[in-house]
Amino acid sequence: MSLLTHARELARTPAERNRYADLLRAAAILVVVFGHWLSAAPYVVGGRLEIASMLGIASWSHLLTWALQVMPVFFIVGGFSNGVSWESARRRGETYADWLHGRLRRLVSPLVPLVALWAALVLVARYLGVDPALVSNASRLALIPTWFLAVYICVILLVPVAAAAWQRFGLASFWLPVSAAVMVDALAFGHGLTALRWANYVFVWLAVHQLGWLWRSGRASAGTVALAWLMGGLACLVFLVELSGYPVAMLTVPGADFSNTRPPTVALVALAAMQFGALMLLERPLRRWLDAEGPWTATVLVNGMIMTVFLWHSTVQTLVIGTAAWLGGIGLALQPGSAVWWLWRPAWLFVMLLALLPVVLVMMRFERGGRRGSRAAWPAGVLVAGSLLLCLGIGLLAGRGMGVPDFPWLRLVPLLLVVAGAVTVLRSRPERGVRPGA
Template sequence: MSGDVVGDSRPPGTLRGLAERTPAYRERWADLLRAVAILLVVTGHWLAAVVTYDRGGLDGVHVLEVLGWVHWLSWIFQVMPVFFLVGGFANAASLGSSRERGVGWRDWLLSRTDRLLRPTTAFLVVLAGAAMPARALGADPELIGRAVWLARIPLWFLAVYVGVVVLAPVMYALHRRWGLAVPVVLAVLVGVGDVLRLGFDVPHGGTANLVLMWLAVHQLGFAWRDGRLPARRKVALPLLAGGLGCLVLLTVAGPYPVSMVAVPGAEVQNTSPPTVALLSLAAAQTGLVLLLRDRADRWLRRPRVWTAVVGVNAVILTVFLWHMTAVVVAAGVLYPTGVFPQPPIGSAEWIVLRLPWLAFLAIVLAVLMALFGWIEWRGRLRPARTATPPHRGTHERTYTALTIVGLAAALTGLVGVTLADPDFHAPTGLPTQALLAYLGGVFILHLMNRRVTAPTGERTDRVSRGGRRRWCRRPRLPW
């Protein structure tokens, strides 16, 4: 599922045009899963975020801290394993396609991370740019710090996924050699981390699970792509039943909490770091994905359905990045003005008011999408990358080294931003050193991308028609 399109090389001007250009071999089910997974995460975050207003200040609480009975619902809303499964499928397809076109691992990484980091960079720059004048105008630094912290919550997932993408060429090579043995070994290592942390109380014993668990799920996506994990009932049902069985056993009779998302203040978490309980949920979700694949594929052949899926996927990362910013904006508008009541959490009135709360957040997010969605959409209009002309050995090593440095700086900075305390009150509301490291890394990667996309020094936003060159307009959102 590399997303490469054959035929007309002109960028599609409409959503329908993009949908009609979908290659016959594309796995549409994976695209739907990506969209559904992110939208479920967004909805879950919106439902779980309980903002309170008292004595001129905004505060908040996580609904899982207050309502224990909703912990079971996390088995539905915790769908990040599905996203990593689909990511593995898509990255395997893209890596395979790149090999056929003669594109090396370095240029593949530049292209793949560019799609992730462009919208992320815009998000961080806007966030920092809004915090500084707000503080200069006299806004409470503590309030700004908490608002920025709430808005950047989605970055923890993105940092992990970028790390997995950076490791994808190596992990794909291991997959081609060892197949399903790779995720099995990774799963065992996740279990070892749990034993060290929970059984022997080793400090940071399970920290490696922050990468190992998600790599294991990503490897399952590789296996799904090449048929080692086929969409057949004899494979899907054991995964589904076995995963659910282990999950129930581990949470009911074992030491793991029921909630599959982080509960503030809880001694044991299933996500930070990930546990074998979360891995069991991932196995069950993988089984369900394989079980429903054929029926879903037939449904996705309908033009209107597929067009809607394409539309959501065109800006799905932007939706994810900005959805908690919508919470910040909505809280700042609804609560200080007294427009929105604040009934006790868990009451009938509170439950009913979740619906207009979701509706208002959707409106705010739609406005944010109109402002920033084009950044992601523009990146998706770029044609598939082909092999770059060979360079002399010294230049080639320099480009590779700079790419590695850029990726390391960007990823390190992103992790630093993610881990910053909610009470951190730098001028931007973000850790300055981490932000500068990220921006520096992104700048290096941008320079490397310019070298790859325009190796002859020509502008790449020109197209040739009838022997004449014309400048393309800046792409707009398809709707």
């Protein structure tokens, strides 16, 4: 069966399904992928490969990140879809462990071959005597996208809490983590307690996730309410940037004093509010557009491989750059940011897309994850603990890469954490009445 035929079959969804959420999920990830490819500025100078970023080269690009930083969109959609999934599980009498196992399986399954590949590459490079620092930097660049997975898994673990908070407190369940994020920023920047900033990985992304529950409630669907969110978020963002000293860029700028994303600041919440308002204003016309077979089938097709595309796009880029440098710097001689460099950007994107396509076709099978009718093999406490180990391992890999040269005996720790966490999350047992392999 061809991918298109399979997508057409899956596109026969119930009329009540919110197709707009699926479109936003696919669009957000594709913006991230093409944004990473476009902003990367590798070049060879004096026989040495340098990896620059357009955010560090062209300050005019910082304002563009107000539209191109779309991780808030993914978390808003995540809040919406997690709410639908959790309430459906509750109606079926499904346990938290079984729900969590099913929810995480599609996220974690495509991660396993990616980590395995880089572990193998590190071993081969070590055997060939490649500089450990080079290997570490290459793996770090390739695995940077996985930080999002670690944060999102932590948010999924808290979905029952988010659901209970929404049911009891409504919109206050959004403002409470926002207030905590404001306090963290105030203490970090006003009193030098910068270590507290890491707490905003929880507060900021939980707040953004709660906007998905607001979306589901229908309370933001009116045009005036949506416009208020858009304009209010924009006003807060301008205030934070112009009067409070927050960076203009909503992505990390190489060499900058601090970033709005690592760790996140309250400026990302303002951006999320602005984007949320824009999404609500666009919902009705785009849902009508998705009623047509073509746009909806394309959306289903992309969503069927979206995590594979996201997780592998940086690895493909890293390997393409490494191959080009090994071949004498082919395609890497142009000065980043020059007019000629920009003229060649479409060709650069085409090469990346061409290299990614076969990888996705091979690896997307892992995204479909596990057999049908499977349940969690562990009780909820063990599953949560395994998920946290997995997140810690992912975070270390995304931050430092593999084969860190200055800690030779500790280089295996992140990998072991990922393996232990993945085994815990992915291990399943058959549903009652369902035979294995049926």
